[in-house]
Amino acid sequence: MAQLVEVSDPDDPRLRDYRDLRDVQLRKDLEAEHGLFLAEGEKVVRRAVESGYAARSFLMAPRWLDGLADVLERSEAPCFVLSEDLAEQVTGFHVHRGALASLERRRLPPVDAVLEGARSVLVLEDIVDHTNVGAILRSGAALGFDAALLAPRCADPLYRRAIKVSMGAVFTLPWTRLPGWRDALPSLSERGFTTVALTLADDAVPVEEAVAGLDKVALVLGSEGHGLSERWQDSADRRAVIPMHEGIDSLNVAAASAVACYVTARR
Numbered sequence: 001m002a003q004l005v006e007v008s009d010p011d012d013p014r015l016r017d018y019r020d021l022r023d024v025q026l027r028k029d030l031e032a033e034h035g036l037f038l039a040e041g042e043k044v045v046r047r048a049v050e051s052g053y054a055a056r057s058f059l060m061a062p063r064w065l066d067g068l069a070d071v072l073e074r075s076e077a078p079c080f081v082l083s084e085d086l087a088e089q090v091t092g093f094h095v096h097r098g099a100l101a102s103l104e105r106r107r108l109p110p111v112d113a114v115l116e117g118a119r120s121v122l123v124l125e126d127i128v129d130h131t132n133v134g135a136i137l138r139s140g141a142a143l144g145f146d147a148a149l150l151a152p153r154c155a156d157p158l159y160r161r162a163i164k165v166s167m168g169a170v171f172t173l174p175w176t177r178l179p180g181w182r183d184a185l186p187s188l189s190e191r192g193f194t195t196v197a198l199t200l201a202d203d204a205v206p207v208e209e210a211v212a213g214l215d216k217v218a219l220v221l222g223s224e225g226h227g228l229s230e231r232w233q234d235s236a237d238r239r240a241v242i243p244m245h246e247g248i249d250s251l252n253v254a255a256a257s258a259v260a261c262y263v264t265a266r267r
Helices: 013-018 024-034 042-050 066-073 084-091 111-115 130-142 160-166 184-190 207-211 230-235 253-265
Strands: 004-006 036-040 055-060 079-081 100-104 120-124 147-150 175-177 194-198 217-221 238-241
Touching: 013 036, 013 055, 013 084, 013 100, 036 042, 036 160, 042 066, 042 100, 042 160, 055 066, 055 084, 111 147, 111 175, 120 130, 120 184, 120 253, 130 147, 130 160, 130 253, 184 194, 184 217, 184 230, 194 207, 194 230, 194 253, 207 238, 207 253, 217 253
Parallel strands: 004 079, 055 079, 120 147, 120 217, 147 175, 194 217, 194 238
Antiparallel strands: 036 100, 055 100
């Protein structure tokens, strides 16, 4: 069972994992250095632990203890108990989601392991906003996709904001980083996937038409600003678009992913 440790000093060094959560660069450096990530909220903490991630520690106010009592019962990690005001001093924001947990990262699996048995895959190129990455993985998991592959420069799915927006889908949808960028799509085609790039290219066809009748599909999504690179557009097997009205040419990438995932899942 987790040991409950009452804390009264916001500078307590044992709370280092939770300090200054608003500073993105600081968090990136700390989490990369120590191989950790943070989960926020009762449901997300539970899903992380139930997915096999080992807890380093928990942080919560007394009123949050009962909701995660069963999780704490199964863990040997310390649980730091402190007032809500003190938690806000430590983290830099109001911790209103019930709990925080610091967990150990796992080594990312190879691409072939993630793709084993998969028929519907998301492929993300240079999507740098953590909120968008979390929302895309949530849509993929909710709509029956089997896996996700991220280009090297995509935002971290295990950053706190991405985890929160995904509602823990980052723990259940298999994902990994692509080892390279240049030939990523041809390598998927060699594995039997038809790569379908969402793009505004002149030869793009409606996504329903692009995915119709396909067995194994890799749905390819590009960055928030410029969309897919020319390299990925040119190397994709097919180019698809979500038809628009009222003079609007595109959706936010997270919204577009939800629409495209839904259509692809019904192919």
